Amino acid sequence: MIEGSPLRADAQRNRARILDAAEAIFAEFGTRASTEEVARRAGVAIGTVFRHFPTKDDLLAAIMKRLLAQLVEEAGKRDLFTFFTHLVAQAAAKKTVVDLLAGSGVDIRLPDAVGHLEEAVGRLLEQARAAGAVADSVRLPETMALLTSLCQGALHGGWDQQLQARTLTVVFAGLKRD
């Protein structure tokens, strides 16, 4: 990544505001929400949004990168099961991550960021396996597949707490022995 000249103070402030607004708007209404809406929430003119992020996809890519980084950080602090549980619980509040993990509609490539998340989950998986909490036969691909599936399910299905718990119980049982 190449560093350009440092941003002017107002530009830095606005860039941050736009990212926050975009995260909130897209989380609430999904990625179909308009860029205009984001600008309004950020208290900024539409042109400013496009100065910082030349296309809507660039904007989406930026917030998703940020969200993924957060996930990676979170993964570092938890065990596999807790991470799953937490992510699923948050899914409904984070349409964006889910849309990204799902690759739904939006044309975005974030191989690095996604790769980092996979690595983080990979570490959790190894730990869990080492502790005997997960069967040896379970590999990373299906673990990621389950993670993304459950997030999408929880999000779109609007699962309540109980349903989240019941569903995760089944999946965890499957991870422990299969």
Added chain:
Amino acid sequence: MIEGSPLRADAQRNRARILDAAEAIFAEFGTRASTEEVARRAGVAIGTVFRHFPTKDDLLAAIMKRLLAQLVEEAGKRDLFTFFTHLVAQAAAKKTVVDLLAGSGVDIRLPDAVGHLEEAVGRLLEQARAAGAVADSVRLPETMALLTSLCQGALHGGWDQQLQARTLTVVFAGLKRD
């Protein structure tokens, strides 16, 4: 449902063509595909589509009703695990069902049709439980939740055959004992 006067022969023919075309187009490109595209595939003018289905959502509701009915029928011929496997395998080819099960974006109510599918899966679940193939503690809500999650995951993630199998293995193990 109130029966109007019977459709004229050409109207019946076109209605069927439109439904087939819509199913194919939406399966291939998702529900974002345009009504114009559907009309073209059906070999019919755009106005004809809108005569039969006054809004795009009406069209979507119609094909989803048909697809759900097919699923219910299929559920009647299989055991729970086979049904899961088959549905997941088909998910990638049927963006539409998944979009429906997910309720993503489109504003459609099909409580009846969805209810029938739940009933069908409920029967499969009971059979599986009776045969000792599924743990007693497993209930219908989480079974449906897993079903829809996996479909969405498989669809959006573009799972290959191996990943489908591996992921289902974990889930099936979880259903057997938890």
Added chain:
DNA sequence: TATCAAAGTGAGTCTCCACTCATTATTCTC
């Protein structure tokens, strides 16, 4: 086969939204 209601047609309307750019405002540097 003559009639006419039902159905088909497709150019056109309308709305929404991503994106532009000439102009104005703010920061930075000396």
Added chain:
DNA sequence: GAGAATAATGAGTGGAGACTCACTTTGATA
């Protein structure tokens, strides 16, 4: 603080797509 560089502004453009309607065609009925 003046001048230059950078950023913000927001009315405007273009294109896509859902939906309409005046007119033409077709199928059912007598």
